[in-house]
Structure formats: C-alpha cells, structure tokens
Amino acid sequence: MKTLLIGILIIAVVLAVISKIHPIGKKVSLYIVLGFIALIMLIPFYMMFVMATHTTSEIYSFPPAMWFGTNIVTNLKNMIQAVNFPLSFLNSCIVTFGNVILVLFFCSIGGYAFAVYQFPGRKVLFAVLLGTMMVPWTAGIIPWFIMMSKLGWLNSFQALIIPSCANAFGIFWMRQYCQNNVPVSLVEAARIDGCSEWTIFFRVIAPILKPAYASLGIMQFVNVWNDFMQPLMILRRPEKMTLPLMLKTMVGDRGTDYGALMFASTCAVLPLLIAFLSASKFFMSGLTSGAVKE
Amino acid sequence: MNTTKKKGFVYTLKKNKVAYAYVAPFYILFAIFGLFPIVAGFGLSFFRWDGIGPMHFNGVTNYINLFKDSLFWKALSNTLLIGILAHIPILLGGLALAYILNSKLVEGENIFKTIYFMPMVTSSVAISIIFQNLFGNNYGIINWFLSLFGQKAINWLGGDGSLIKVAVIVMFAWKWVGWNMVIYLAGMQGISGDIYEAAKIDGASDTRVMFSIVIPLLKPIIVFTIVQSSIGMFNLFTEPFILTNSSWTGGVNNGGLTLMMYLLNKAPQGGNSYGYASACAYVITIMIVIISVFVNKFSEEKDEGRRKYGK
Numbered sequence: 128m129k130t131l132l133i134g135i136l137i138i139a140v141v142l143a144v145i146s147k148i149h150p151i152g153k154k155v156s157l158y159i160v161l162g163f164i165a166l167i168m169l170i171p172f173y174m175m176f177v178m179a180t181h182t183t184s185e186i187y188s189f190p191p192a193m194w195f196g197t198n199i200v201t202n203l204k205n206m207i208q209a210v211n212f213p214l215s216f217l218n219s220c221i222v223t224f225g226n227v228i229l230v231l232f233f234c235s236i237g238g239y240a241f242a243v244y245q246f247p248g249r250k251v252l253f254a255v256l257l258g259t260m261m262v263p264w265t266a267g268i269i270p271w272f273i274m275m276s277k278l279g280w281l282n283s284f285q286a287l288i289i290p291s292c293a294n295a296f297g298i299f300w301m302r303q304y305c306q307n308n309v310p311v312s313l314v315e316a317a318r319i320d321g322c323s324e325w326t327i328f329f330r331v332i333a334p335i336l337k338p339a340y341a342s343l344g345i346m347q348f349v350n351v352w353n354d355f356m357q358p359l360m361i362l363r364r365p366e367k368m369t370l371p372l373m374l375k376t377m378v379g380d381r382g383t384d385y386g387a388l389m390f391a392s393t394c395a396v397l398p399l400l401i402a403f404l405s406a407s408k409f410f411m412s413g414l415t416s417g418a419v420k421e
Numbered sequence: 422m423n424t425t426k427k428k429g430f431v432y433t434l435k436k437n438k439v440a441y442a443y444v445a446p447f448y449i450l451f452a453i454f455g456l457f458p459i460v461a462g463f464g465l466s467f468f469r470w471d472g473i474g475p476m477h478f479n480g481v482t483n484y485i486n487l488f489k490d491s492l493f494w495k496a497l498s499n500t501l502l503i504g505i506l507a508h509i510p511i512l513l514g515g516l517a518l519a520y521i522l523n524s525k526l527v528e529g530e531n532i533f534k535t536i537y538f539m540p541m542v543t544s545s546v547a548i549s550i551i552f553q554n555l556f557g558n559n560y561g562i563i564n565w566f567l568s569l570f571g572q573k574a575i576n577w578l579g580g581d582g583s584l585i586k587v588a589v590i591v592m593f594a595w596k597w598v599g600w601n602m603v604i605y606l607a608g609m610q611g612i613s614g615d616i617y618e619a620a621k622i623d624g625a626s627d628t629r630v631m632f633s634i635v636i637p638l639l640k641p642i643i644v645f646t647i648v649q650s651s652i653g654m655f656n657l658f659t660e661p662f663i664l665t666n667s668s669w670t671g672g673v674n675n676g677g678l679t680l681m682m683y684l685l686n687k688a689p690q691g692g693n694s695y696g697y698a699s700a701c702a703y704v705i706t707i708m709i710v711i712i713s714v715f716v717n718k719f720s721e722e723k724d725e726g727r728r729k730y731g732k
Contacts, residue, residue, distance in 0.1 A: 270462045360689060
C-alpha cells in the first residue's frame with residue numbers, strides 16, 4: 128500500500144514538473160491524467176464483458192481473468208434456464224415506453240398551453256406547478272404503496288406507468304421550449320385557416336417540438352428503464368419483473384452463477400449503452416437538460 | 422354583481438376549455454398520486470398500523486421510537502458519511518475534468534466526455550453487481566491490483582463492515598463524476614473566452630483562474646448539483662442493497678445500511694409497520710428540506726459578502 132501511494136505521488140510530481148517546463152509537456156501530462164481516468168471508467172465495463180465469457184469457477188480464481196474466455200454459450204444457456212430474459216426485457220419495454228409516451232404527451236400539451244394560451248389563473252397554476260417540483264416524493268412513499276395495493280395495482284405495470292406521468296419538470300421544460308420556438312402568429316394563422324385547437328397542436332405544434340420530445344424522452348427513458356426501487360416494491364411475481372429486478376433475483380447468498388449473471392448484466396446494459404454510444408451528444412444534452420439552460 | 426361574476430366564471434371556463442383541458446391532467450394526477458400520499462403520510466405517521474387491521478392513534482410514539490432506535494442512527498450516520506465523502510471526488514473531479522476539457526489543450530474532448538458519461542446510462546443494479554465482483558475478497562481485480570504492491574487482500578464487503586461504505590463511495594463517485602462534469606462543462610462554455618484571456622495576460626495561473634473566476638461564475642450550477650446529489654444521497658438504496666447481497670440490514674454490522682433501506686425494511690418490504698415507516702419517511706424529508714435550504718442560504722450569504730466587500 129505504501130509503495131502504491133508513494134508511486135502515485137511520484138507520478139503526480141513528475142507530471143506537474145513536465146507540464147511546467149514546456150507546453151507540450153503540459154499537453155502530454157493532461158492526456159495521461161484524462162486517459163487514466165478514462166481507463167478507470169472503462170474497466171468495470173470491460174470486466175463485465177470478460178466475466179460474461181467465463182465459468183463461475185474461473186471468475187472466482189486468483190489472479191482474476193483479464194481476457195475473454197470460451198464459456199459464453201454455456202453462460203447463455205444457464206441464463207435461459209435461470210430466468211426468462213426475453214419476458215423481462217419485454218416487461219421493461221412495456222413499462223418504459225408506456226410511461227415515456229404518456230409523459231411526453233401530457234408534458235407537451237401542458238407546456239404548450241402555458242406558453243401559448245392566455246387564460247385566467249395561468250400564473251397561479253404555473254406557480255403551483257413550480258412548487259410541486261420542490262416537494263420531495265419520499266414523504267408520500269408509504270401511502271403511495273398502500274394506494275397501489277388498494278387499487279389492485281401490485282404486480283401490474285400501470286402502477287409504474289401512470290403515477291409518474293405527473294411530471295412538473297417536463298411541463299416546465301416544454302413551456303420554455305414552446306416560448307422560444309413556437310411563434311404565436313403561427314397558431315393564430317392556423318386558427319384563421321379554420322383548424323381546431325387539437326389539429327393545431329398535432330399538425331402544427333408537435334412537429335416543431337421534436338427536439339424537445341427527444342431530450343425529455345431520453346431523460347425519462349433512462350430513468351425509468353434503470354429504476355429499481357419502485358419496481359421492487361410493486362412487481363413481486365417473476366413473470367412481471369423488469370430487467371433490474373431480474374438481475375437481482377440471479378444474485379444469491381450462495382451459489383450465484385456469476386458467469387450467467389454477468390452475461391445477463393451485459394445483455395441488460397448493452398442496448399442502452401449502444402444507443403448512447405451512437406448518439407452520445409444527444410443523450411448527454413438530454414440527461415443534463417434539467418441543469419443546463421440552453 | 423355576484424351573478425355576473427358566477428356567469429363570468431363558467432364563461433371563462435368554457436371559453437378557455439382547451440387550455441384548461443391541456444393543463445388539467447398534470448394537476449389531477451399530481452393531486453391523486455403526489456399530494457394525497459404526502460398528506461396522508463403525515464397523518465399516518467401518528468398511527469400504529471399493520472396495513473390490514475384497524476389503525477391505532479399513538480401520537481408521536483413512532484417518532485420517539487425512531488429516535489430511540491440505534492439502527493436508525495446507524496443508518497443516518499452511514500448515509501451522511503457516504504454522502505459527504507462521495508461529494509468530494511464528484512465535485513472536485515467534475516470541476517477539474519470540465520476545466521481541462523474546456524481549456525482546448527486536448528483534442529478528442531467528445532471521446533473523453535462520452536467515456537466519462539457512460540455509467541449514467543447503465544442500470545445501478547448491473548453496476549452494483551459488477552462492483553461487488555471487482556471488490557471481491559479472494560478474486561476481485563481491486564485486491565489483485567493492490568497485491569501487486571504487496572498489500573494483503575482487503576475484505577471490502579465483509580470484515581467488520583466498515584469498508585462497505587468505501588465501496589459504495591467509490592461506486593458512487595465512478596457513476597456521478599461524468600454527469601457533474603458535463604453540466605459544469607456546459608456552464609464553462611457559457612463563460613466568455615475574453616475573461617480567460619484577460620486573466621492569462623495578467624499572469625494568473627490555472628488554479629487561480631479556477632478559484633477566482635470559474636467557480637464564482639458557476640456557483641448557481643454548482644449549488645444546483647449539490648442539492649440534487651444531496652437528495653440523491655438520502656434516497657440512496659440500490660447500490661448498498663445489491664452490494665451486500667440484497668440484505669435488508671446493510672451487510673456485516675449494518676455497515677451499508679442507509680436511511681432508505683431502513684425505511685423500506687420497516688414497510689412494505691421487510692415488516693408491516695406502516696405508521697412507523699411513514700414517520701421515518703417524514704424525518705428523511707425534513708432533513709432533505711433542511712439541507713436544500715441550508716445549501717441555498719449558504720451560497721446566497723457568500724454572494725452578499727462578495728458584493729459588500731467590493732469586487
């Protein structure tokens with residue numbers, strides 16, 4: 128441990144010194160620091176892929192396996208025997224798409240109404256909306272659960288889809304977007320042409336909101352897809368489980384089949400990871416849109 | 422007058438029916454699934470209830486029992502310790518990385534950003550499962566790495582339980598540093614380049630620029646991220662839960678027990694003390710509110726000081 132700490136210290140001092148001597152030295156040392164951190168970020172993913180190709184006993188060996196093994200097909204078979212992956216995947220899709228579509232719909236009509244219509248009580252209602260964003264949901268977690276069980280929504284997807292449709296942040300965000308991108312004259316022109324209010328929204332406004340739909344949709348999608356706590360409370364039957372719950376059932380105190388578990392983790396993580404890598408800018412702006420004002 | 426006003430109310434409702442119809446779903450859903458549980462939770466916290474039988478009013482007994490329970494204090498201290506220690510690498514690391522990537526000294530900025538952000542799209546359960554393995558006692562890569570430097574195997578997730586928190590902190594920092602970095606980077610890109618230029622011409626070092634220009638200008642964003650992650654900390658549950666093999670007591674000696682885990686274990690997951698769990702939820706909520714107010718106040722006061730004593 129001591130040698131490790133001293134080593135880190137020496138490397139840090141060397142990097143600091145060469146970055147002082149010459150601009151190129153500075154560049155090199157910055158690359159070394161950034162690359163080292165990138166390595167730390169990537170190692171867990173890499174180890175997951177590696178372990179997905181090994182048997183459990185290989186995973187439990189020391190030193191740990193650092194390169195891909197040959198057990199991937201067996202792990203796949205073991206995973207299929209242990210859990211119903213396609214069903215869990217489907218469940219995750221139903222919950223996530225159901226919630227995201229409803230959230231986008233309600234938030235966009237709400238935000239649009241606040242941005243474009245002048246109606247009595249608009250300011251008060253909007254202030255109330257902003258106020259609800261401050262309320263921590265933790266306070267109501269127990270009655271919320273009781274409500275779900277009284278409604279008979281335990282083990283059903285609507286418990287995860289419907290309550291979280293009331294998304295104050297989404298409406299707030301859509302309103303900002305509408306104010307900046309929807310000209311009131313456009314709405315008026317459509318009205319003069321004889322469009323009904325619904326037609327105006329679906330034919331004229333919704334296409335303008337596409338970028339906003341994408342950002343808000345990504346944020347909601349990632350959150351719901353990866354959520355663990357709410358599904359844990361609501362979905363108890365194996366045939367209803369979403370992917371994170373399915374992964375959890377594969378971990379036992381004893382006799383966890385780590386090879387199969389890592390294979391399942393890889394399968395669960397990969398779709399979103401590939402989507403992220405192919406459109407990372409999009410994802411980053413979507414997921415941080417709560418904090419960053421454009 | 423009165424009748425015209427009434428007429429007027431119905432009239433405005435009808436006239437603006439589209440607008441009201443558009444905004445109504447939020448308020449209806451929030452009233453049912455948000456407001457009602459929060460209000461009911463406060464009431465419930467004064468009752469003893471097993472979820473099925475009759476409810477017994479018992480005043481503040483739930484709160485008193487909660488404060489008497491040493492496990493609650495253990496959960497609170499664990500949560501605070503993890504929260505405070507994890508913030509250091511997340512904040513400083515995020516700021517430093519954002520500053521480096523913003524300085525235009527390195528190319529491939531988007532590649533680094535993408536890599537650092539990857540954990541944010543990954544399920545916490547999968548991450549926890551991987552880290553459980555990486556922190557493994559006899560086979561984990563972390564102990565293997567330390568063994569290269571002559572360190573004996575450290576029992577991170579077992580032992581006396583105190584190192585479980587280290588594992589959670591490492592995992593948390595690993596996950597969140599990228600998110601903070603992207604936010605700070607967006608904030609830094611909003612700062613005009615002229616300011617940096619001027620500071621550089623005046624001979625200011627990077628550290629000086631960072632602390633005298635960047636951090637003060639980014640303060641609203643930094644405060645926002647601190648409030649957000651503090652709330653996240655109080656709701657911390659998934660990571661320690663999976664790391665300790667889904668044990669509701671937080672592993673050896675309750676080393677990984679968090680407030681949220683404690684709450685859910687009272688009801689509905691472990692037991693059925695719904696009133697007691699509700700009281701616990703309210704205590705957590707009050708702490709969240711206090712911390713948010715405190716962080717906001719603290720940043721405002723500093724702001725005023727700066728204004729008073731000249732810029």
